[in-house]
Amino acid sequence: xxxxxxxxxxxxxxxxxxxxxxxxxxxxxxxxxxxxxxxxxxxxxxxxxxxxxxxxxxxxxxxxxxxxxxxxxxxxxxxxxxxxxxxxxxxxxxxxxxxxxxxxxxxxxxxxxxxxxxxxxxxxxxxxxxxxxxxxxxxxxxxxxxxxxxxxxxxxxxxxxxxxxxxxxxxxxxxxxxxxxxxxxxxxxxxxxxxxxxxxxxxxxxxxxxxxxxxxxxxxxxxxxxxxxxxxxxxxxxxxxxxxxxxxxxxxxxxxxxxxxxx
Numbered sequence: 001x002x003x004x005x006x007x008x009x010x011x012x013x014x015x016x017x018x019x020x021x022x023x024x025x026x027x028x029x030x031x032x033x034x035x036x037x038x039x040x041x042x043x044x045x046x047x048x049x050x051x052x053x054x055x056x057x058x059x060x061x062x063x064x065x066x067x068x069x070x071x072x073x074x075x076x077x078x079x080x081x082x083x084x085x086x087x088x089x090x091x092x093x094x095x096x097x098x099x100x101x102x103x104x105x106x107x108x109x110x111x112x113x114x115x116x117x118x119x120x121x122x123x124x125x126x127x128x129x130x131x132x133x134x135x136x137x138x139x140x141x142x143x144x145x146x147x148x149x150x151x152x153x154x155x156x157x158x159x160x161x162x163x164x165x166x167x168x169x170x171x172x173x174x175x176x177x178x179x180x181x182x183x184x185x186x187x188x189x190x191x192x193x194x195x196x197x198x199x200x201x202x203x204x205x206x207x208x209x210x211x212x213x214x215x216x217x218x219x220x221x222x223x224x225x226x227x228x229x230x231x232x233x234x235x236x237x238x239x240x241x242x243x244x245x246x247x248x249x250x251x252x253x254x255x256x257x258x259x260x261x262x263x
Contacts, residue, residue, distance in 0.1 A: 006064045007194065010098055010122050011146050017096070018125045027130060035136035041116040043139050043165035043185055046088045047216050047238045053260055054233070056118060056218065057082035058091035058243030059109065059252075061100035065197045068100075070247045079109040081253025082246075085260050089116040089139065091241060103135060110136030118167065122146060129159050139165040142184075144175035145194060156183025167218065171203070176210055187211045188218035188241065201228060208236045226262035 062068045079090050092109050093101035119137035132140050140159050142152050156166045165185045170176040189204045199222035211217050219232050220241035246252040
């Protein structure tokens with residue numbers, strides 16, 4: 001099965017999920033939740049902070065391409081270890097069916113960390129942006145491959161009006177060029193090829209200078225070597241999203257510690 005089929009599948013399932021969630025939890029409920037009125041952290045401040053390393057460290061249990069990655073890790077423990085190792089932000093998967101995530105994961109990460117948290121999910125509805133705010137996220141992800149330029153602009157504005165940071169994810173130049181709009185804070189280049197799941201870090205180097213400098217620049221996927229981060233930094237990237245590399249180990253917290261020593 002190629003990734004586009006999976007993306008289509010995920011989006012179809014996501015529409016059902018969002019419809020169900022709206023029945024269960026009203027917008028008023030979300031707006032009354034304890035995290036809704038907290039001021040989100042600035043993604044940019046933490047990416048550029050001297051005592052932070054630019055890594056956006058991800059907590060994920062499984063993925064469509066790899067299957068089960070880690071079924072035993074504790075989200076509070078792992079995200080605190082990421083934070084202590086100097087990560088600039090935490091990425092927490094909340095997709096249930098394809099990535100084994102859950103709402104409680106993001107709530108648990110938020111409760112024990114004072115750095116930005118990205119709600120990593122497939123955003124197709126403003127309701128999900130309200131959820132992200134209610135759960136204590138600071139950053140939302142907009143994936144160009146599943147959204148129109150108008151949706152990206154509108155969702156971006158909606159999120160920014162709530163004080164959230166917006167990360168746009170692109171896979172190629174065409175997606176980048178059609179999706180750039182003012183309502184973004186950061187643009188991430190996903191180095192995974194959507195047709196066949198292969199990863200190629202070259203995608204980041206090819207696109208870095210095409211991203212306008214007013215946005216933070218993030219490289220995502222295919223980063224398993226501290227040397228790569230040095231190269232990406234000198235090419236102009238501010239952030240580096242790393243998931244599998246830490247999660248596939250027995251102790252993701254130790255893995256990030258060893259990794260950051262070599263940067």
